[in-house]
Amino acid sequence: MKKYGFGVDIGGTTCKIGLFETTGQLVEKWEIPTNTCEEGKNILPDIAASLHSKMEERKIGREEIVGIGIGLPGPVQPDGSVSLCVNLGWKNMNIPNEMKALLPEIPVKVGNDANVAALGEMWQGGGKGCKSLVMVTLGTGVGGGIIIDEKIVAGTHGAGGEIGHITVNPHESISCNCGRKGCLEQYCSATGIVRLTKERLAKEHETSLLDSAEKISTKVVFDAYKEGDKLAGEIVDKFAQILGRTLSNIACVTDPEVFVIGGGVSKAGEVLTQVLEKEFQEVAFPSCMDTRFALASLGNDAGIYGCVRLVLE
């Protein structure tokens, strides 16, 4: 008999839901809105109703569901409880207990969204076949997820994989969102790369990037880099230097099989992993030299894959 699992990736605006076979095959995915009114008290009931009606529609019984994996934007305790989740309006909530009342007899596991995305990429994405990896998500910020022996490293305070807040420049004068100065994400996020590019463009006159000055994105920068633009080259080199060095330092901590690079910046494609791998090899601890670099391949679905993988352990 086929067995199934649900992956539910709760974001501040929508909940992404996936129905999977336990083999990793995605059967169907859909979204429902996240209703954050009244301290988000309807979020879990809405999800439960959606799962329930999907089971009825597909005539899947409770005994065929191995579990529901849930990802959410905040730190999660080992028992699946949350003390504070600002984006959802939640305070002091035990998710497995709440879900058990709504959909009895189905096991529930919960994880942080960045961490479950890393688990998803390990299972069916850019890190498929690996048991340990570091996922680096280059978007508005720099997110991370550490997987060791096929398990998420959540950390004592839910800060496992918070690699965007590694200090790379103690002399920075501008503050990061976290209140400290010189965090990795101030330089290597999409936001950081665009900010640094605009600062340079204000002084620079000979660069193809000026043609796109109004709509500078990391893709524009990496495209100009591939075309040989000098300024874009300097910006990409600096980015690779900072991130490559940081990843070489992380390799001295958990020594992963592969670094999986995702997020908006990864739309630049193979050129991104190439520049990072080159820089990494120049500075890495000798035994870690052959650590692989791969692009994330599941995009926004990484979360639902990782969520369902949580309940297959």
Add this chain to the structure above:
Amino acid sequence: MKKYGFGVDIGGTTCKIGLFETTGQLVEKWEIPTNTCEEGKNILPDIAASLHSKMEERKIGREEIVGIGIGLPGPVQPDGSVSLCVNLGWKNMNIPNEMKALLPEIPVKVGNDANVAALGEMWQGGGKGCKSLVMVTLGTGVGGGIIIDEKIVAGTHGAGGEIGHITVNPHESISCNCGRKGCLEQYCSATGIVRLTKERLAKEHETSLLDSAEKISTKVVFDAYKEGDKLAGEIVDKFAQILGRTLSNIACVTDPEVFVIGGGVSKAGEVLTQVLEKEFQEVAFPSCMDTRFALASLGNDAGIYGCVRLVLE
């Protein structure tokens, strides 16, 4: 019936051996020489003979031994094999298989010496009661061991916990033993602290450290710091800045419950963890602020404790 385990910490000169009850109680410890002649071919037979005679002496039967844990100075594969261990003369050897031929029917587990020391400190030492920690050994070099969920993070290439080779100063001109420049251990090992102190003493005239200039040790530096010596203060502050910052970055990766500080430098005592904790709190990612600092408490026995803990998993 009481059950026992052996912990065997193989060093380049001696093998430390411990007989433990599975409760963690050390029954007896002793040492035998490490015979590195002829590519170390006698090391394991010597150990097996020593364990065998101890079992006869104490009338302990094979069925009472849950296993033998072995630590050694080099990277170890997950199956307990070693491709190269320079200090012991070993090449391409599978330790559990060799031991099985010498002492049949007793399970054998193998780990890297720095990693098993970390496991030992978690089990019965400075990190007792914790499930995840980072051990920092400040000696000739800076060693490390990462424990997550009571398990060693050995790493894909055996470089898990090689925190002494995190780059802290990319502008350094002097080379580290690893061939790269600016590694943590160039500044924060006993060797590094003494080197930096001697450099300063060559230019400095008003410091109590001059009285001990011939026999500068980290203990002398920390003692002078406690007495309020200005130069010692600068050296200790710099040390704490570099190591505290590095540990705050490691907290953004594995987010441990506690940092356990061991090695020769830790003879300085509580003052060491106090200066590190103070610096850490100034620079740490907010959620990790309350991460604890503890002194290692097992000294040279950490290895045999960790070795026997390996076979209790």
